[in-house]
Amino acid sequence: MTSGAPSGDAAPRRRGRPSRTQSGSGPATRDRILDAARDEFSERGYEKTSVRGIAKAAGVDSALVHHYFGTKEQVFEAAITVAFAPALEAPAAIEEGPLDEVGERLTRFIFGVWENPATRAPLLAIVRSAVTNETAAAVFRRLISAQLLGRIAGRIDLPDAELRAELAAAQLVGVALLRYVIKVEPLASAGVEQIVARVAPVVQGHLTGA
Amino acid sequence: MTSGAPSGDAAPRRRGRPSRTQSGSGPATRDRILDAARDEFSERGYEKTSVRGIAKAAGVDSALVHHYFGTKEQVFEAAITVAFAPALEAPAAIEEGPLDEVGERLTRFIFGVWENPATRAPLLAIVRSAVTNETAAAVFRRLISAQLLGRIAGRIDLPDAELRAELAAAQLVGVALLRYVIKVEPLASAGVEQIVARVAPVVQGHLTGA
Numbered sequence A, B: 001m002t003s004g005a006p007s008g009d010a011a012p013r014r015r016g017r018p019s020r021t022q023s024g025s026g027p028a029t030r031d032r033i034l035d036a037a038r039d040e041f042s043e044r045g046y047e048k049t050s051v052r053g054i055a056k057a058a059g060v061d062s063a064l065v066h067h068y069f070g071t072k073e074q075v076f077e078a079a080i081t082v083a084f085a086p087a088l089e090a091p092a093a094i095e096e097g098p099l100d101e102v103g104e105r106l107t108r109f110i111f112g113v114w115e116n117p118a119t120r121a122p123l124l125a126i127v128r129s130a131v132t133n134e135t136a137a138a139v140f141r142r143l144i145s146a147q148l149l150g151r152i153a154g155r156i157d158l159p160d161a162e163l164r165a166e167l168a169a170a171q172l173v174g175v176a177l178l179r180y181v182i183k184v185e186p187l188a189s190a191g192v193e194q195i196v197a198r199v200a201p202v203v204q205g206h207l208t209g210a
Helices: A026-048 A051-058 A062-069 A072-083 A090-095 A099-115 A117-132 A134-155 A161-181 A192-208 B026-048 B051-058 B062-069 B072-083 B090-095 B099-115 B117-132 B134-155 B161-181 B192-208
Strands: none
Touching (some): A026 A051, A026 A062, A026 A072, A026 A117, A051 A062, A072 A134, A090 A134, A099 A117, A099 A134, A099 A161, A117 A161, A117 B161, A134 A161, A161 A192, A161 B117, A192 B161, A192 B192, B026 B051, B062 B072, B072 B117, B072 B134, B090 B134, B099 B117, B099 B134, B099 B161, B099 B192, B117 B161, B134 B161, B161 B192
16 A cells, blocks of 8 residues: 555554555545445445445455444444435435425325335335434434435425425335335235326325315 | 142142132133233233243242143233223214214314323233234234124115225224324324314225215
């Protein structure tokens, strides 16, 4: 290793921009750690995942994981922010277009994310970790409050906008839980259009109804 | 031990009715095992709980747990049936009284169960286990489909009655998840009446609406 790049053995120091081509540092390594973190948290859940395990899966030293992200909680937050990125596009889906169709746009958007296996897997992992671990729940809460529900509430110029956004989210989260996690029939096998037809008006009602 | 009562050391055999007063057998022991099972599953989740651990907590031999309940999956089913008993009274809440008030009765009933810490704790444990383990999810699915949603659907004489019951349940489950598990604000601190006022019409709409 050349000087300036984080060492695998000592506490990492970073001076200047590390070479992109060099293994063990740079944006590519950061991304590799994030991928490994997402996989580890998905497979093992929050509690059983360790920074050491993430480092091993990414082929780097634990110190490098701490260098880029900090504590396990901070690695988790970074990993779920990436994994959750598709869902965090939801506010854009409601910020554009007429307000009286916001329920359908948001509902279609959320089901689009869940129906795609590539985006469903990390979502499942996050929900599982958040349901079973207080620290993971706090990270998840912060993320959805600030980046998702807060922005949706901002679009609705009504009293109780935040509570409205949360009740709409509750309907969508509940359907996702029963359909994709618990797999209750006939909900698990019903067509998306049939569900959207029943759920979108409820979401609209929560957001803008009387 | 007298003959006829299950022995703690050998494979259990049960001939005739064991004495109620005798430690290690009888309905009191069965209940003690169920209590221990509920506590173990609550604290550790489905995967980390063992029949051996349940037996130890109940002060009996593992063979006795198998004798009364069978496999770990069957112990789990028995434990959650007991823990879930308050929620399973919900169909009665909707079977009585006028159909156009069923949404409010069901919503109030479910929040009554969740607001009571004594009934909330075992519910939380079940939800956590069902979300993180496939076997636990299958048990949970069987239980709520047969005993809860099926009976609610039976009361609604409409096409898609089962899907309607599940979408209503999804709204209630989603609110419970965000309020009691993830604890998103302002939903977590909102008064029950404020939530019921918004959620009951949605539940009613799912069950009997257009």
